[in-house]
Amino acid sequence: MSLVRSAAGLERMMACNITKRDGMTIFICGSELPQWEVCAECGDVADILCDYPVGDGLTCDRNLCADCAVEVAPNLHYCKPHFEMWKQFKESGGVRDVLQNVVPFSRLDRP
Numbered sequence: 001m002s003l004v005r006s007a008a009g010l011e012r013m014m015a016c017n018i019t020k021r022d023g024m025t026i027f028i029c030g031s032e033l034p035q036w037e038v039c040a041e042c043g044d045v046a047d048i049l050c051d052y053p054v055g056d057g058l059t060c061d062r063n064l065c066a067d068c069a070v071e072v073a074p075n076l077h078y079c080k081p082h083f084e085m086w087k088q089f090k091e092s093g094g095v096r097d098v099l100q101n102v103v104p105f106s107r108l109d110r111p
C-alpha cells in the first residue's frame with residue numbers, strides 16, 4: 001500500500017501541533033496524528049510502505065520516504081535492502097527457473 005505524497009503536503013498547510021520525538025521538536029499538522037510516520041532509512045516524513053512479500057500474506061511495511069523507496073512497478077515500492085534482494089533473485093535466474101517449470105499440457109508424454 002502506498003500513500004500519496006501530495007495529501008501529506010496538504011495536511012502541512014493546516015493548523016500545526018508542536019511535539020517532541022527522539023529529542024527533536026517537530027511540527028505535526030492536520031488531525032491524523034497517529035498516521036504520521038518517519039522514514040526507516042533517513043528519518044524524513046514517510047508516506048510509502050515497503051510492499052515486499054515476507055510470507056503469510058504480509059508485506060515488509062517499513063516506512064519509507066519518496067527518496068528511499070524504490071518503485072519496482074506502478075504503485076509497488078520496496079525498501080532498499082529488499083530491492084537488492086529482489087534484484088539478486090532476478091539476476092540469479094530465479095524468475096526464469098519458475099517459468100521453465102511450467103510444462104504445456106499438450107507436450108506431456110502419454111503411454
Ligand SMILES: [Zn+2]
Pocket residue numbers: 039040041042043044064065066067068069
Ligand atoms: Zn528516507
Ligand SMILES: [Zn+2]
Pocket residue numbers: 050051052060061062078079082
Ligand atoms: Zn522492505
